[in-house]
Amino acid sequence: MHTTAQFSIDDLRAQLEGPVIGPDDSDYDTARAVMLRAIDHRPAAIVRPADAGEVSHVVSLARETGVELAVRAGGHSYAGHSTTEGGIVLDLRELTALEIDADRRVVRAAGGLTTGDVTTAAATHGLAVGFGDTPTVGIGGLTLGGGAGYLVRKHGLTIDHMLGAEVVTADGRVVDVDETHEPDLFWAIRGGGGNFGVVTRFDYRLHPVDTVTGGMLAIPATPETLAGLVEAADEAPDELSLIANVLGAAPPMPFLPQEAVGKPVILALLVHSGPVDEGEQAVAPLRALEPVADFVRVMPYGEMFTMQAPEAPPRVATNTFFSDSFDEDDARELLARMRASKALLAAAQIRVLGGAVSRIPDDATAYAHRQRRIIVNVAAIYASPADDDVHRAWADDAAAALRHGDDAAYVNFLGAEGAARVRAAYPGATWDRLADVKRRYDPGNVFRVNQNVPPRR
Numbered sequence: 001m002h003t004t005a006q007f008s009i010d011d012l013r014a015q016l017e018g019p020v021i022g023p024d025d026s027d028y029d030t031a032r033a034v035m036l037r038a039i040d041h042r043p044a045a046i047v048r049p050a051d052a053g054e055v056s057h058v059v060s061l062a063r064e065t066g067v068e069l070a071v072r073a074g075g076h077s078y079a080g081h082s083t084t085e086g087g088i089v090l091d092l093r094e095l096t097a098l099e100i101d102a103d104r105r106v107v108r109a110a111g112g113l114t115t116g117d118v119t120t121a122a123a124t125h126g127l128a129v130g131f132g133d134t135p136t137v138g139i140g141g142l143t144l145g146g147g148a149g150y151l152v153r154k155h156g157l158t159i160d161h162m163l164g165a166e167v168v169t170a171d172g173r174v175v176d177v178d179e180t181h182e183p184d185l186f187w188a189i190r191g192g193g194g195n196f197g198v199v200t201r202f203d204y205r206l207h208p209v210d211t212v213t214g215g216m217l218a219i220p221a222t223p224e225t226l227a228g229l230v231e232a233a234d235e236a237p238d239e240l241s242l243i244a245n246v247l248g249a250a251p252p253m254p255f256l257p258q259e260a261v262g263k264p265v266i267l268a269l270l271v272h273s274g275p276v277d278e279g280e281q282a283v284a285p286l287r288a289l290e291p292v293a294d295f296v297r298v299m300p301y302g303e304m305f306t307m308q309a310p311e312a313p314p315r316v317a318t319n320t321f322f323s324d325s326f327d328e329d330d331a332r333e334l335l336a337r338m339r340a341s342k343a344l345l346a347a348a349q350i351r352v353l354g355g356a357v358s359r360i361p362d363d364a365t366a367y368a369h370r371q372r373r374i375i376v377n378v379a380a381i382y383a384s385p386a387d388d389d390v391h392r393a394w395a396d397d398a399a400a401a402l403r404h405g406d407d408a409a410y411v412n413f414l415g416a417e418g419a420a421r422v423r424a425a426y427p428g429a430t431w432d433r434l435a436d437v438k439r440r441y442d443p444g445n446v447f448r449v450n451q452n453v454p455p456r457r
C-alpha cells in the first residue's frame, strides 16, 4: 500500500484510468525527469489523467488535502515549475487529441501536446499557429505565458491566435472560456501562466503559412555585426521574425569554417513568411553582414521545427529582460561579459519583436509588454553544482549591465527568481487585475507551482 500523509497512490490508481506512477515504479525516474537535468525533484506521485474529468479529480484532491500540485505539459520550465518535491505532478502528456478544421482555420489542441506536434499536423494543411522556436516545448506553458517565435511579428504572440480554451478550475469545474464565456478567465490565461486553472484544450486560429524563406545564418559576432543584425531585424518587414543566438565561443560544428571555431558567433534563426521574392529582399540586409554559413532557403514552414534538436544543458544560469534598443555599446558589453565568463558556454539570445505584437492594446491580454521591441536572455551553461553561485552572479550581473535599470521581463523566460521578478512581468493594472481574477478562480492558491500571482486579499 503506497500511502503518503495526504493521499494513497493505490486509491488514485483505482479511481483513474490514466497511469499513476510512484517512487516504487520502474519508470519513476524517467517519468519525473524534466528538460533541465539539474532539477531533480522526487514527487510522491506522477499522475497522467486520461481526460478533463480526471484532471478535475486530481485538482480536487490537491485542493482538499493541501498536497502541492505541479502541472506539467512539455516540462520546459526554466524555473523548475514542471515538478514538485513530495507533491503530485499532474502530467498532461496523455492529453493529445488534435482536431484541425482546415476550412474554418481552427485547431483544437489538447493541453499535453508539444508545439512540434501541432506545427507538424497543421503544416500538412499549409497552416500554422505561431509558437516558439523549439518543437519539444509544450503548447501549455508556452501559450499561457504569451508565446513568441518565428511568426511573432507577422501574426503576433501565440495567445493572439487563441479563440478559446477548456479549463479545469481550482474548484474542479470544467469550463469553456472565450471572449464571451468567463471573459476575465480568458483574459488571464492569455499571459498569466498556469495560475488560474489547468488548460486541457487550446483552440487556436490557424494562419496560412506554407512555403517560407527560413533557416539559419552563422555570422562572426562583433559589436558591429550584432548591433547591425538587431537593427536590420527591427527595420525588416513584419513578415520577417528573427531569433539571434550568440555564442561566446563557437564550439566545433560541421558547418563552421575552422577559423570561426572558438570565436564569438551569432546563429541567427529566421523566418520570412511571405512571397519568395520579398523574402530574398528582406534577408539581403542580414546577408550583408557576411555570414560564414548560410542555410537560409525556401522551405516548408514545418521544417523550422525539425531543424534543431537542442541538447538539454547540464546546468544553466539565465537572466532575461526587455529592451527597446540594442546598439554597438550594448553589443560590446555583452561580448566582453561573455569573454569574462568561466562557463562551458556563455550564450545570449536576442529576439526582435514589434509588428503584430505591438498592434494589440496592452490591456487586451495579460501580456502587457506589447510595446517592448527586444527580448534579451543571457545564459551560462556549466557542469558542477559547486559553481552555481559564480554563474548565477555572472548572468545577473550581465543582465544588470545591459538592461539600463529597466526590470521588465517576459514571464516564460524567468527562472525561480522571486516575487519581485514575477511582478515585473505584469506591470501596473495588469498585476491588480490578475490578482483579482486569481481571487475569484483560485482563492486558496491551489495553482501555486508557477510564476505565482497570489490572490488579492
Ligand SMILES: Cc1cc2nc3c(=O)[nH]c(=O)nc-3n(C[C@H](O)[C@H](O)[C@H](O)COP(=O)(O)OP(=O)(O)OC[C@H]3O[C@@H](n4cnc5c(N)ncnc54)[C@H](O)[C@@H]3O)c2cc1C
Pocket (backbone or CB within 6 Å): 035, 070, 071, 072, 073, 074, 075, 076, 077, 078, 081, 082, 092, 111, 131, 132, 133, 134, 136, 137, 138, 139, 140, 141, 142, 143, 144, 145, 146, 147, 148, 149, 193, 194, 195, 197, 198, 199, 200, 310, 412, 413, 449, 450, 451
Ligand atoms: C529550449 C527552450 C526553448 C524555448 N523557446 C521559447 C520560444 O521560442 N518562445 C517562447 O515564448 N518561449 C520559449 N521558451 C520558454 C517556454 O515558453 C517556457 O519555458 C514554458 O513555460 C514551457 O512550457 P512547457 O509546457 O514546456 O513547460 P512546463 O514546465 O510543463 O510548464 C511551464 C509552466 O506552465 C504551467 N502549465 C503548463 N501547461 C499548463 C496547462 N495546460 N495548464 C495550466 N498550467 C500549465 C506549468 O504548471 C508551469 O508552471 C523556451 C524554453 C526552452 C527551455
